[in-house]
Amino acid sequence: MLSKELLDEFAELKERHDAIVLAHYYVQDDAQDLADYVGDSYFLARKAASIDCRTLVFAGVEFMAESAKLLSPDKRVLMPEPSADCPMAHMLRKETIDAARAQYGDDLAVACYVNSTNEMKAWSDVCVTSANALRIVERLPQHNVLFVPDLHLGHYIQQQVPSKNIILNDGFCPTHEAIEVAEVKLAIAEHPGAVVCAHPECASWVLDEADYIGSTSGIIKRCVEGAETDYIICTVYGVLHEIQKQVAAAGDAGKKRFFFPATTPICPNMSRVTGEKVVACLRDLSGEVFVDEATAEGARRALKRMLELAA
């Protein structure tokens, strides 16, 4: 818990720098508590594009803060932990896109998960997040869709949209891919009747066990609004903080139980983002995000197309 002195300093720094704090559900609880808005990557991208302030503190990983800077280029965007990166963002080669374009020509769209570099976004036709990928892929006019970089989300979309030819890449989230189906099955055996909620970055054999598949905010909504008592959650543990807050606000504290696979899924990148670092980056104006001008325009175009197609 942050001290009163630190909280007072934070309030003063926010005012001085006209700052708004955005946080993803996977960062440390005390960083989420300092945020003006906590959300999934789609919600946070929309907020960054629409919010009015001089300084944006982005408590999340690099691709999220970069997207905020691209969608809001006039703001100073700060990352509390500049080394927090997403390994999946680097699991795509330009040659993969070039090869698909050469094979399918004009009847190919490249749908790029936001967990990607600006260079790959710029090389793609449209960005997607786990909250809007299905809607966007269905709306694309092309029959062939190269889905990058996440294999598992791409495979899930492939199953949901059989009318399209979805071509997959081999990127993955190490944290979600490490969720063991045996541990999920054990949790189901221990809590019969529990609703299994999974993020589509999980492998297909885990998704096969799920009653609900959705983005982090989708999972939170299912857990908060569901009439059931028990939930098994197959995504990063950080979502529990928001679930518990919303369950308490709905008057259901103590009436619902939430379980995770025995090996608790923790994102080593997101979990380095703490409340103290949120305050420190505003104090020092450190961790400023700059985007490479060579790729900024193309990456911004792909992100803006996402906002249009998902609306």
Ligand code: 13P
């Ligand atoms: P969401 O789009 O659900 O926020 O997920 C982002 C992410 O990095 C999941 O690992």
Ligand code: SF4
């Ligand atoms: Fe990347 Fe996985 Fe962490 Fe999400 S949970 S930021 S996909 S490493």
